[in-house]
Amino acid sequence: MVFASAAPAAAAEPQNGKDIATRWCASCHLVDRNQTSATYQAPPFGQIARTPDFNQNKLAFLLLMPHPNMPTVALNRAEVADLANYIRSLR
Numbered sequence: 001m002v003f004a005s006a007a008p009a010a011a012a013e014p015q016n017g018k019d020i021a022t023r024w025c026a027s028c029h030l031v032d033r034n035q036t037s038a039t040y041q042a043p044p045f046g047q048i049a050r051t052p053d054f055n056q057n058k059l060a061f062l063l064l065m066p067h068p069n070m071p072t073v074a075l076n077r078a079e080v081a082d083l084a085n086y087i088r089s090l091r
């Protein structure tokens with residue numbers, strides 16, 4: 001059956017992206033509208049979402065070159081897609 005054969009991780013899931021952001025990024029970035037504190041150096045995800053050229057490829061590229069003090073996060077492509085979709089949803 002076609003539907004059953006799709007791996008769950010391959011589907012773009014904004015909620016999954018939010019979980020990833022909360023787990024890996026929230027210590028420095030404001031990752032959702034209700035979050036009130038983060039480090040002042042890191043741009044809020046709502047601002048990153050409005051960067052004109054923001055997309056999944058750019059996010060994947062940025063994550064390959066971790067920014068200052070950011071722990072290396074190993075995310076697979078489906079997870080980066082979910083994260084990018086989630087960030088875009090904050091626009």
Ligand code: HEC
Nearest residue numbers: 024025027028029041042043048062067068069070071073
């Ligand atoms: C230890 C703190 C820290 C963590 C954790 C962190 N960031 Fe950042 N991030 C920063 C800081 C500080 C900046 C701004 C400085 C810079 O751009 O180098 C930044 C900038 C960014 C930018 C904009 C970069 C650019 O050049 O436009 C993106 C996108 C980003 N972070 C994504 C993420 C994602 C996604 C995660 C979680 C997987 C994450 N960050 C986790 C500190 C952090």
